[in-house]
Amino acid sequence: MKKRLAKIFAAPWYFAAFAIYPPLALIAYNSAEMRPAEGMRALLLSLLAALVLFGLLRLAFGSKQRAALTVSLWLLLFYSYGHACNLVSKQWDVPHLAAWMGGLWLVLAGAATGWLARRRTRVRKAAPALNLVALGLVVTSAAQVIIWTAPYSGSVADDHADVQTLTVPAGETPPDIYYIIVDSYGRSDLLQRSFKIDNTEFIQNLEEMGFYVAECSQSNYNRTEVSLASSLNMDYLQNLDDAYQPPSIGRGRLWDSISHSAVRADLEGAGYKTVAFATGFPWTEITDADAFLAPSPLWSQMTSFETLLLRTTPLRHLEDTGSINLDEIDGQRFRQRTELIFDNMDDLAQMPGPKFVFIHILPPHPPFVYAPDGSWTDPAAFLNDDRLYTGASYTKGYRNQVAYINGQLEAALQTLLDESPTPPVIIVQGDHGPWLQNGSGKFMILNAYHLPGHNDLLYPAISPVNTFRLVLDTYLGGDYPLLDDISYYSPTPDIYNFSLVPNPCLDR
Incomplete structure (x- = not known):
């Protein structure tokens, strides 16, 4: 059993969990305002895009480990961008903020990709830890959604609601x-x-x-x-x-x-x-x-x-x-x-x-x-x-x-x-x-x-x-x-x- 778990966690599937996490976390944060189903299309598209990128980068790098780590870094930059812009704009009045932030993010993405493409040391050892982190993030957000929105099964939801047997008086037409x-x-x-x-x-x-x-x-x-x-x-x-x-x-x-x-x-x-x-x-x-x-x-x-x-x-x-x-x-x-x-x-x-x-x-x-x-x-x-x-x-x-x-x-x-x-x-x-x-x-x-x-x-x-x-x-x-x-x-x-x-x- 331990060997099987070790093998599962050695595989670099964390990139897929990282693709799911940003939409899922946003669903959890907004559970009071929406049905989870409203976010499913975005979640699936995020996952699909990550899988496509992983496939292409695996062919380019000849390494699924490097491909998974690169996709994960791109996802981090992609989904953190708006939050970073909001944070900066609230603290400072930066002219042409979009150009500065966009340029910085492109530099970071390019540097990370180049580093991973040329790096000779192995990145396999990172997979178990990253898998664990990614799984924890997804499970935590999913639990939040369930706690907030889990439906109650029953004809009347509230335990102490007073339901009575009502009748229309004889000879009268009940009003809409x-x-x-x-x-x-x-x-x-x-x-x-x-x-x-x-x-x-x-x-x-x-x-x-x-x-x-x-x-x-x-x-x-x-x-x-x-x-x-x-x-x-x-x-x-x-x-x-x-x-x-x-x-x-x-x-x-x-x-x-x-x-x-x-x-x-x-x-x-x-x-x-x-x-x-x-x-x-x-x-x-x-x-x-x-x-x-x-x-x-x-x-x-x-x-x-x-x-x-x-x-x-x-x-x-x-x-x-x-x-x-x-x-x-x-x-x-x-x-x-x-x-x-x-x-x-x-x-x-x-x-x-x-x-x-x-x-x-x-x-x-x-x-x-x-x-x-x-x-x-x-x-x-x-x-x-x-x-x-x-x-x-x-x-x-x-x-x-x-x-x-x-x-x-x-x-x-x-x-x-x-x-x-x-x-x-x-x-x-x-x-x-x-x-x-x-x-x-x-x-x-x-x-x-x-x-x-x-x-x-x-x-x-x-x-x-x-x-x-x-x-x-x-x-x-x-x-x-x-x-x-x-x-x-x-x-x-x-x-x-x-x-x-x-x-x-x-x-x-």
Whole structure:
């Protein structure tokens, strides 16, 4: 056994592991923002390129050991380039940084290749140690991905979620239920104070359609996946599962609790079908819904992960030459998913029911890709040199997209109301407040309800945790008493380390 292991580790396969590691490490680092599958194409292409280079260099050098070491050094230089550029640019203002860094990296690559091509001493002894290092890096990153995103197998993800047997009252037609999340859409008073947005006309239009707008509503949590896991399971996370306690930072079960929620289980048990849309964010994509609508995939279209990985390499300078606009590639996918939702409102209204439709609309959340009239904007124009939003640029982009979304929402909601055979239940809700806010501003949300015949049950400070408690009790005979409306803040990455946040609106 020892001899077999020694033979395996003497072979120079470490270059292949080093080719896998950079994409895999980036997947692990961004596990909270993506599905691992989004990075598989880049990982496989990296591995394939390394294998091709290894084959060519083995022929050129007549040595697989030298070929493996050369490929590994090239990979190190290739994938470290972007990080080195970022580090230098943050420390010093270097004119023509791309030329200097590109020249330095070429010199390093050439020197290493020449040294290995001419070197007479054997490099075989390096293989076991390099194999061990490469294997350790890959295993560590793979473990991180598994810990963060491992799914939970079960009809309802959370151990303590309250699933009930619901029934439609005799002689009544169950209403379609639309749960429309408008990401980071703030409450009117916050929009006026922080963004100088007068949202009076939009709110009045909602009220004229028959909506009740909760004027003191706050989200229960300050980030999307935590907020939705709570609202779709009708309870606070602290009560739903022991996994949602510090020091845990894993999100696999959390994400699963959104796609396999108590609300979905209740409604499907009562004969509802589930309809959902692609969002680009794994935690809000219910891919196993009865109907899951997504833009047609294009193999040629880069994923968000691939644009991120590209920026860690010398290929980032394709942007500088105008050969490619990575932000616009991301923005185009963002637009496709947004417009798919609004383009399908007629079909949704006429789709046979009863149905539970979960819609996550990303704007006004960045990237900022829409002007107020719906024309396209360049998302890169709102980012500074460090690829961050300033207060001014975020405000401009947010104002643009609120104006655009308001018009789209009004038309979409009117379509649902006009074309649905039975008056539908519609909830239009922010999952949390806008970015760059302090204190309770992170939680102030739009929260509007169309509950046919029952708007009188609503109240100004109703929060998302009580949304479906009220809906299911009212229309399907549920027994879900209302909870206290409470807001909890948690930092990144300690997303389960909760602290209370007051609702100052209640003190007016």
